[in-house]
């Protein structure tokens with residue numbers, strides 16, 4: 001009797017696991033290690049990139065004005081990244097963005113920018129600090145500087161919604177940086 005119960009529970013667990021792992025989700029996920037193998041050189045990486053354009057707000061004098069930004073990003077996430085920027089543009093905050101970076105070749109084993117799986121937003125005002133030392137950018141003053149990204153503001157929210165995690169773990173904070181893997 002005990003054996004039957006065990007077998008039945010295992011079967012039930014397998015069934016449950018099967019329903020939970022939806023195939024749509026699995027295909028939408030990007031494998032970083034696989035992408036790294038595909039993008040071993042600049043030329044190879046470039047072939048996987050797609051050019052996307054979107055509207056952003058910027059500041060001119062005292063006014064918010066619309067500008068268009070164009071970046072290269074990995075094909076697999078291009079649609080989602082574009083949607084995230086469109087959602088930020090539609091937001092009532094009219095969050096200003098003057099600089100955006102996407103794909104940038106820095107060597108295959110380096111940053112996710114080399115794979116087109118990361119974006120940088122307003123790098124000057126959203127610095128990267130490591131153990132208190134500024135590694136890139138100039139400052140981060142959310143609430144004071146309009147280009148600095150607040151932790152719970154529209155940029156963080158929409159990027160997260162579309163699968164781009166902010167790199168804010170451990171001793172290293174990279175406020176400009178949103179990526180598939182969060183690093």
Ligand SMILES: [Zn+2]
Pocket residue numbers: 113118119120176177178
């Ligand atoms: Zn970055």
